[in-house]
Amino acid sequence: MTDFEPFLVDISTRLKGYRDQGLRVFATSSFQTQSVPLLHILATHAPDVPVVFLNTGYHFPETLQFRRDLASRLDLRVVDAFSPLPRIHQRAADGQLLYLHDPDYCCYLNKVAPLEPVQATHDVWVNGVRATQTENRGRMTEESRTKTGLLRYHPLLRWTSAMVWEYRVRHDLPAHPLDDAGYVSVGCQPCTRQMDPDAAERGGRWFGLKKTECGLHLDGKGPP
Numbered sequence: 192m193t194d195f196e197p198f199l200v201d202i203s204t205r206l207k208g209y210r211d212q213g214l215r216v217f218a219t220s221s222f223q224t225q226s227v228p229l230l231h232i233l234a235t236h237a238p239d240v241p242v243v244f245l246n247t248g249y250h251f252p253e254t255l256q257f258r259r260d261l262a263s264r265l266d267l268r269v270v271d272a273f274s275p276l277p278r279i280h281q282r283a284a285d286g287q288l289l290y291l292h293d294p295d296y297c298c299y300l301n302k303v304a305p306l307e308p309v310q311a312t313h314d315v316w317v318n319g320v321r322a323t324q325t326e327n328r329g330r331m332t333e334e335s336r337t338k339t340g341l342l343r344y345h346p347l348l349r350w351t352s353a354m355v356w357e358y359r360v361r362h363d364l365p366a367h368p369l370d371d372a373g374y375v376s377v378g379c380q381p382c383t384r385q386m387d388p389d390a391a392e393r394g395g396r397w398f399g400l401k402k403t404e405c406g407l408h409l410d411g412k413g414p415p
């Protein structure tokens with residue numbers, strides 16, 4: 192059994208420290224099963240922190256319902272962020288939707304760009320990346336600065352997927368409704384597929400492509 196207490200003390204101390212310094216804090220969440228512990232911790236220790244949901248318009252209906260249910264159950268301040276370019280205009284020259292033609296640019300328009308105004312008006316960004324998820328995340332530290340000076344805080348960086356599961360079960364928190372259907376990591380519907388539970392945690396995202404990140408966590412990577 193994991194002793195979560197030291198983690199929780201450290202997280203609440205840091206969140207309080209940011210607030211005591213007058214820093215403007217926000218969080219992001221994709222509202223999947225892995226997101227639940229961080230959302231619960233924020234609801235418990237920093238309920239005033241807004242949680243930004245990048246509403247790409249490509250989410251599974253189950254994710255949107257899960258977002259509503261969790262926001263209500265945990266009394267979260269969830270804020271939707273939308274792409275500055277309407278989806279109808281997100282097409283390649285041949286008319287194909289961008290996620291088919293250029294997923295990096297689609298992710299830029301729907302995930303990176305919508306967060307830029309939020310980043311510009313805050314000082315600290317709390318997000319739930321974990322080191323075991325991708326090589327890129329394995330190189331991260333708990334706190335780091337973006338090129339624009341925003342402080343990134345990754346409270347769950349050293350948590351394993353087993354710890355995420357254990358925390359959720361111990362607090363009787365729900366799983367994403369697609370969890371049981373084999374969706375280990377849930378992102379946008381066109382770019383997510385079911386996987387064997389033993390596969391890499393994010394193996395079902397952008398399956399068959401070299402892409403492993405949407406770009407949010409590749410600091411400084413601007414539009415292609």
Ligand code: SF4
Binds near residue numbers: 301405
């Ligand atoms: S995950 Fe897919 S659909 Fe979603 S923004 Fe990225 S490329 Fe577009």
